[in-house]
Amino acid sequence: MSDRKSIVSDPETVRARAMETLFERLESLCEGAIAIDRAGRVVYVNEKYLHSLRLNHVSEAIGRPIEEIIPNSLMRRVAETGEPILLDIMELGGEPLVVTRMPIEDENRNVIGAIGFVLSDHIDNLKPLIARMAQLESDLRLAKRQLSQARTARFTFDDYVGTTSGIARAKELAGRAARQSVTVLLSGETGTGKELLAQAIHNASARADKPFVSVNVAAIPDTLIESEFFGVASGAYTGADRKGRDGKFRTADGGTLFLDEIGEMPLQLQVKLLRVLQEREIEPVGSDKVTKVDVRVIAATNVDLQKRVNEGTFRADLYYRLNVLSIELPPLRDCAGDLPEICARLLDDIIHSGDYLNARLTPSGLAALARYDWPGNVRELRNILERALILSDSGRLTGDDFARILPVGAEARIAAPATAPAGAVVPYAEAEAEFERRTLECALAAANGQISEAAKMLRISRATFYKKLAKFGLAVPDSSSV
Structure with a gap:
């Protein structure tokens, strides 16, 4: 009796036996077990797991890297970090398995490997839990996306594409603005990328890790605009939030507040905005x-x-206070040389934001776009490219694709192709050659005779451009223009 009591009361003996019992129970109840050393090599696998692993004998697994036995296994991560993965779903041979992975430690608590158990090969009982976890993950992703869109800036100077003089000047001034905390006034036609450049300035500044808050002044009703900007004190009026509400200035504290369409701000609010800019303080409603x-x-x-x-x-x-540094964004029609690069960037963005085919803009498509004057600028260009991509079956965007969707009246701004006499049928090769010749001429005209620029617009090399000029007997500009 005394021996039995001494054994039961010995903590180390009980602990050691508990570990052995736990392992034995898990191994007998689970559908499979496998262990690796610190280097990720298999040191143990039980017989029940061999069938799932498509192995005939334990010796086929011992000593091999775990990834050769279980592709994309997370066991090595557990052995390297010492962090367990207590519950996970793993696919093996097309079958979902419920698994747990734990580190193995020596007597000094050093991680020397990892062991994994397949708890079940039937996940039906876990479906409600899995569905709930999936819903929570989806809700979390949505919340993060909404918060990111509302409070952070996505764009950088790399997203403001172009090298022509107007864009280069705007970038240069924006870079100077980023290095200071001065107030900036961006001016330009609608659709020229004013918010994009504002975000780029924010991201290149010392405030990059602080909020970026964007407000369209014209979209806020006059009756709410003051509370939207400066917030509301608790209990300020009947129906107000008992806790009060922060305005846009408080939300953007430490960061950047982008005021779009500032010209539409009511006069009575302009006085308060001027005070904020001068005194750096606000007074909630x-x-x-x-x-x-x-x-x-x-x-x-x-x-x-x-x-x-x-x-x-x-x-x-207020105008003088806002106009500390003024940056003029050029309209798209003044940046013809940047059109190929801008189109390429927009198409990449469109493709990655939806289920579209990989798109390619043909020389005829580019020529058609280059002859349009784009009153809506880059915003309109993106709209036209996306519409053309939606209607395309191949993703190969040609001049005909754009001729069908450009706004009514664009015909007057786009040179009409030469037509054959009524009843005449032009051989395909001849028509194709004529089209290619006109495309080269159009690119040269748009690039003011600059061979490198024209080749870039058509997305071909200079050597190829020269060969095509020679093919059609077109005059080569003098050396000063190449």
Whole structure:
């Protein structure tokens, strides 16, 4: 009796026996077990697991890297990090398996390997749990995406594509703005990429890890615009949130506030905005206390603010405060040389954002786009490219594809192709040659005779461009233009 008591009361003996019992129980109850050493080589596999692994004998697994036995196994990660993966679903041979993986330690608690158990090859009982986990993961991804879209800037200067003089100048000034915390005024036609450049400035600045908050001033009702910008104190008025609400300036504190269509801001709010820019403090609606804020303001407009000042609809003092550094974004029609690169970037973005075929813009397609004057600028170009891609069965976008979808009236801005006399049938090879010749001429005209630029527009090499010029007997510009 005394011997039995001493054995039962010996903690180390009980602990050691518990470990042995646990392993024996798991091995007998599970559908398979496998262990590896610190280097990821298999040191143990039980007989029950051989069938699932498509092995005939244990010796076929011993000493081999775990990935040769179980492709994409996570066992090596457990052995390297010492972190267990207590419950997971693994596919092996097309079958889902419920598994657990744990590190193996020596007497000094050093990780010397890992062991994995297949707990079950039937996951029906776990389907409610799996479905719940999948839903939670989906909700988390959606929440992260919404938060990311609302509070962070995605674009960098690499996304503002182009090397022509107008774009290069805008980039150069934007780079200077990024190095300072000055207020910036972006001006340009609608669709020229003002918010993209604002995000790029933010991401290149010391505020990059702080919020980027974008507000379209014209989209906020006049009755709500003050509370949207400066927030509401708790209990400020009937129906207000009892806890109050932060405005855009508080939300953007430490970061950047982008005010799009600043020219549409009501006069009464312009006074308050001026004070924020001067004093760096806000006063929420219904409060008599001011709060300090540290926000860089980037404003944007597609109207002539100086004209608005002259008309009395925009405060002169606010205009001068906003116009510390002014950056003019050129319209797309003035950046013809950048059209191939801009189209390529837009097509990549469109393809990655939807279930589209891989797209290719043909020389005829590019020529058609180059002859249009793009009143809606890059935003309109993206719309046209996406529409053409939706209607295309091959993803090969030609001039005919764009001729069918460009806005009514575009015909006057796009040179009509030469037509054969009524009733005449032109051989295909002849028609194709004529089309290719006209494409070369169009590219040269768009590039002002610059061979390198014209070749870049057509996405071919200079050597190929020269060969095609010679093929059709077209004049080569003098050396000063190449």
